[in-house]
Amino acid sequence: MKEIKHYINGEYVGSASGKQFDNVNPVNGQTFARVHEAGREEVDAAVKAARAALNGPWGKMTLDERTRILHKVADGINERFDEFLEAECLDTGKPKKMASHIDIPRGAANFKVFADMIKNVPTESFEMATPDGSGALNYAVRRPKGVIGVISPWNLPLLLMTWKVGPALACGNTVVVKPSEETPTTTALLGEVMKDAGVPDGVYNVVHGFGGDSAGQFLTEHQDVDGFTFTGETTTGETIMKSAAKGIRDISLELGGKNAGLVFADCDMDKAIEGTMRSAFVNCGQVCLGTERVYVERSIFDEFVSRLKAEAEKLRIGPPDDDAANFGPLVSLKHREKVLSYYQKAVEDGATVVTGGGVPDMPEQYAGGAWVQPTIWTGLSEDSPVVTDEIFGPCCHIQPFDSEEEAIELANRLPYGLASAIWTENVSRAHRVAGQVEAGIIWVNSWFLRDLRTPFGGSKQSGIGREGGVHSLEFYTEMKNVCIKL
Numbered sequence: 001m002k003e004i005k006h007y008i009n010g011e012y013v014g015s016a017s018g019k020q021f022d023n024v025n026p027v028n029g030q031t032f033a034r035v036h037e038a039g040r041e042e043v044d045a046a047v048k049a050a051r052a053a054l055n056g057p058w059g060k061m062t063l064d065e066r067t068r069i070l071h072k073v074a075d076g077i078n079e080r081f082d083e084f085l086e087a088e089c090l091d092t093g094k095p096k097k098m099a100s101h102i103d104i105p106r107g108a109a110n111f112k113v114f115a116d117m118i119k120n121v122p123t124e125s126f127e128m129a130t131p132d133g134s135g136a137l138n139y140a141v142r143r144p145k146g147v148i149g150v151i152s153p154w155n156l157p158l159l160l161m162t163w164k165v166g167p168a169l170a171c172g173n174t175v176v177v178k179p180s181e182e183t184p185t186t187t188a189l190l191g192e193v194m195k196d197a198g199v200p201d202g203v204y205n206v207v208h209g210f211g212g213d214s215a216g217q218f219l220t221e222h223q224d225v226d227g228f229t230f231t232g233e234t235t236t237g238e239t240i241m242k243s244a245a246k247g248i249r250d251i252s253l254e255l256g257g258k259n260a261g262l263v264f265a266d267c268d269m270d271k272a273i274e275g276t277m278r279s280a281f282v283n284c285g286q287v288c289l290g291t292e293r294v295y296v297e298r299s300i301f302d303e304f305v306s307r308l309k310a311e312a313e314k315l316r317i318g319p320p321d322d323d324a325a326n327f328g329p330l331v332s333l334k335h336r337e338k339v340l341s342y343y344q345k346a347v348e349d350g351a352t353v354v355t356g357g358g359v360p361d362m363p364e365q366y367a368g369g370a371w372v373q374p375t376i377w378t379g380l381s382e383d384s385p386v387v388t389d390e391i392f393g394p395c396c397h398i399q400p401f402d403s404e405e406e407a408i409e410l411a412n413r414l415p416y417g418l419a420s421a422i423w424t425e426n427v428s429r430a431h432r433v434a435g436q437v438e439a440g441i442i443w444v445n446s447w448f449l450r451d452l453r454t455p456f457g458g459s460k461q462s463g464i465g466r467e468g469g470v471h472s473l474e475f476y477t478e479m480k481n482v483c484i485k486l
């Protein structure tokens with residue numbers, strides 16, 4: 001069986017302990033590879049390699065050379081597009097049609113965009129007066145933060161990992177990546193691309209394993225890592241923040257959400273249905289920016305619910321290779337248990353199940369997979385855990401509202417603040433509501449429309465910091481002020 005190894009100092013290496021775990025295909029529940037699990041020894045070797053590369057070839061390289069190499073990394077992903085696509089879909093079960101439009105192209109773009117950006121960012125300078133009249137000049141320079149620990153989730157594995165590694169390397173840092181245990185393959189494969197592109201050994205390192213008492217924890221506890229960038233659950237973010245506190249290491253956290261969609265009676269209903277469909281069901285609902293709470297103005301509530309139901313029932317469930325399918329399985333049977341527990345809870349709490357609510361009938365060869373039905377509920381109390389917890393599945397609850405104020409209040413009542421989608425053709429209302437919804441990312445009449453130069457991140461318990469464009473520099477560089485007395 002295929003083995004997935006760590007990538008440390010430019011070489012693929014196994015674990016000294018011999019410990020391995022299964023990589024399971026969520027389409028059929030079958031193990032297709034064994035993954036080496038890193039202990040403290042491998043994590044330490046990866047951090048040492050990253051430090052040596054930072055002090056060595058990578059740190060000494062000119063900006064032009066570094067960005068040229070990062071363009072080659074992007075080209076390398078595109079040249080091996082089909083391999084990345086195959087690997088991502090085997091790990092996640094997602095439709096190839098979707099991954100070939102979103103995951104893999106963004107994996108490449110994340111290197112190009114930040115390589116270009118870093119060459120065009122000015123730094124600030126201030127001239128100042130001094131008592132002796134001769135004055136002084138301040139100017140700021142940016143330096144790499146150092147060795148960055150990158151801990152990434154399983155929902156968009158290559159996209160979310162490179163969203164961090166791209167800017168980290170562009171800014172001159174070196175990285176140790178700990179991908180999700182569910183989806184290690186594309187992160188491992190990227191090592192080959194790095195090598196071929198001429199990235200010096202030790203700049204990009206990968207250690208596999210789990211979170212607590214495994215590679216994730218060992219990495220965050222390692223005192224020679226200068227900062228951590230993490231995407232994942234809010235509770236994991238809290239744990240990582242505690243680890244990072246020892247040694248005062250910086251963090252950038254992109255965490256969970258329970259995002260609200262606000263659909264006003266003056267919306268274009270076709271757009272609102274199309275966007276809400278994607279935001280609730282794309283990637284089997286496993287997108288942090290997705291909408292699990294939909295609030296619809298009462299006068300169009302019934303029409304909206306029946307149209308969304310009709311569209312959800314048109315989703316075609318199937319494996320990655322099925323071109324007609326636009327809806328795959330969840331990432332794992334374990335995650336399915338969690339999602340199904342909320343499907344059950346919704347019924348217990350008195351929901352009207354508009355559609356779905358269970359497990360679809362699948363042909364024999366897929367019976368062991370992590371399939372669930374796309375699901376819509378109405379009628380739950382706003383205090384039901386189904387409406388307050390992030391489920392991270394293909395489901396949403398739809399609730400009517402009567403006024404703009406009420407819609408904003410409903411959107412803001414939870415401790416999360418990642419993203420929101422507002423559907424209205426009234427420009428004044430769009431600006432007004434966008435200004436008041438407490439979230440880091442607001443879409444008006446769209447969803448997941450991404451310009452990589454924009455600030456990306458969550459407020460409240462959905463994160464700390466913003467990444468994207470120049471905002472990534474805030475985390476991936478240290479700014480230093482030089483004051484020269486003239």
Ligand SMILES: NC(=O)c1ccc[n+]([C@@H]2O[C@H](COP(=O)([O-])OP(=O)(O)OC[C@H]3O[C@@H](n4cnc5c(N)ncnc54)[C@H](O)[C@@H]3O)[C@@H](O)[C@H]2O)c1
Pocket residue numbers: 151152153154155160178179180181209210211212213215216217220231232233234236237239240253254255256257287288289390392418458462463
């Ligand atoms: N805000 C965003 O941009 C964004 C994007 C995607 C996903 N998410 C969130 O991610 C979650 C789903 O992903 P997940 O289930 O992989 O999240 P998770 O928090 O369970 O795991 C994410 C990563 O953290 C590691 N990890 C777990 N415990 C750890 C520990 N104690 N120390 C160090 N590392 C540890 C995991 O092994 C994995 O690599 C959802 O909550 C979703 O909202 C957020």
Ligand SMILES: O=C/C=C/C=C(\O)C(=O)O
Pocket residue numbers: 155156160163286287288289450456
């Ligand atoms: O699941 C979360 C999706 C996050 C998307 C991005 O981080 C991005 O588009 O850069």
